Amino acid sequence: MNDAEIRYDWTLSEIESIYTLPLPELVFRAQGVHRRFHRPDEVQACALLSIKTGGCPEDCAYCPQSAHYRTGVVRTDLLSVEEVVAAAQAARERGATRFCMGAAWREVPSGLPFERVLEMVRRVRALGLQVCCTLGMLTEEQAQALAAAGLTAYNHNLDTSPEYYGRIITTRTYQDRLTTLERVRRAGIRVCCGGIIGMGESRRDRYRLLEQLATQRPHPESVPINLLVRVAGTPLADAPSVDVFELVRMIATARILMPASVVRLSAGRLSLSDEAQALCLLAGANSIFIGERLLTTPNPLPDRDRALLERLGMRFQEQGGDGAS
Numbered sequence: 135m136n137d138a139e140i141r142y143d144w145t146l147s148e149i150e151s152i153y154t155l156p157l158p159e160l161v162f163r164a165q166g167v168h169r170r171f172h173r174p175d176e177v178q179a180c181a182l183l184s185i186k187t188g189g190c191p192e193d194c195a196y197c198p199q200s201a202h203y204r205t206g207v208v209r210t211d212l213l214s215v216e217e218v219v220a221a222a223q224a225a226r227e228r229g230a231t232r233f234c235m236g237a238a239w240r241e242v243p244s245g246l247p248f249e250r251v252l253e254m255v256r257r258v259r260a261l262g263l264q265v266c267c268t269l270g271m272l273t274e275e276q277a278q279a280l281a282a283a284g285l286t287a288y289n290h291n292l293d294t295s296p297e298y299y300g301r302i303i304t305t306r307t308y309q310d311r312l313t314t315l316e317r318v319r320r321a322g323i324r325v326c327c328g329g330i331i332g333m334g335e336s337r338r339d340r341y342r343l344l345e346q347l348a349t350q351r352p353h354p355e356s357v358p359i360n361l362l363v364r365v366a367g368t369p370l371a372d373a374p375s376v377d378v379f380e381l382v383r384m385i386a387t388a389r390i391l392m393p394a395s396v397v398r399l400s401a402g403r404l405s406l407s408d409e410a411q412a413l414c415l416l417a418g419a420n421s422i423f424i425g426e427r428l429l430t431t432p433n434p435l436p437d438r439d440r441a442l443l444e445r446l447g448m449r450f451q452e453q454g455g456d457g458a459s
């Protein structure tokens with residue numbers, strides 16, 4: 135690894151000048167970085183499972199699982215360990231090397247539900263998969279218990295800039311998010327942290343999000359870039375659609391700023407053409423979520439993803455391959 139090339143002191147004006155490069159120049163630079171740190175023909179397949187759905191007390195304006203909005207999402211209790219293991223096994227058979235469990239919690243409850251999550255982590259890890267969880271805010275003890283159970287990474291997104299954040303979420307602060315991320319890092323768990331584009335934010339908000347991510351030390355190991363999935367009933371249901379080239383710029387800039395991180399083309403792929411998705415991969419994204427559902431919203435069918443990679447002469451990373459340990 136060319137660790138010497140990794141910088142943590144990116145400034146807002148540098149980020150702006152990268153993001154606004156002529157697209158051919160931006161993609162060329164992103165590709166140069168990408169192939170020094172990753173195999174350009176490989177994509178990591180991750181699978182998502184909602185282990186506890188809906189009824190969340192937070193008011194995230196994009197989220198179908200918030201109890202503040204009527205979105206038609208059916209609430210469920212925490213799944214059983216066996217249900218989760220079966221889903222992880224199925225995901226592994228479809229080629230996923232990472233399994234991410236999401237819960238619509240503001241923070242992780244203590245006691246039996248948390249014990250059950252720890253058992254899920256141990257059992258999924260035992261299948262040879264990377265395991266990621268996204269469960270809301272964590273205490274230091276919970277972070278350490280998750281680390282001891284073998285958790286590979288914890289997903290906790292900053293979502294947008296510190297300035298725009300209050301327009302999207304009022305029930306917790308940016309600082310709350312940063313504190314949880316710090317606890318995760320201190321427990322020795324890798325950080326998965328990214329954001330969403332298409333929530334009405336300005337370009338400057340995107341630069342500020344990227345600045346927040348790229349000045350963390352170490353960088354988040356994994357950076358999910360989500361394109362807003364507009365869900366009826368949420369305050370962002372009618373948000374204007376964002377130019378797809380903004381997504382490409384966001385991905386390419388993330389790739390240049392955080393060369394060793396896995397940049398994930400996450401939610402929103404159903405609203406992208408095959409060509410747009412290909413451009414995102416050319417710009418440095420090297421992971422997608424596979425399976426017909428994200429947490430609660432639809433995702434491209436597995437056959438379409440497989441066919442797309444085949445047409446591009448690319449492939450899913452194998453178990454135990456680069457970064458899949």
Ligand code: SAM
Binds near residue numbers: 289329362
């Ligand atoms: N409750 C936990 C939390 O907020 O950290 C975990 C689950 S939450 C659904 C995980 C992430 O999914 C959010 O931080 C957000 O970035 C993303 N997300 C949720 N709804 C989305 C949507 N409609 N479109 C795009 N991304 C979304």
Ligand code: DTB
Binds near residue numbers: 234431
């Ligand atoms: C992330 O950044 N995106 C994934 C994962 N982390 C947990 C979640 C996307 C959720 C999209 C809305 C839904 O399906 O409910």
Ligand code: SF4
Binds near residue numbers: 190192194198239
């Ligand atoms: Fe709850 Fe997470 Fe959805 Fe926010 S994003 S409402 S915290 S499930």
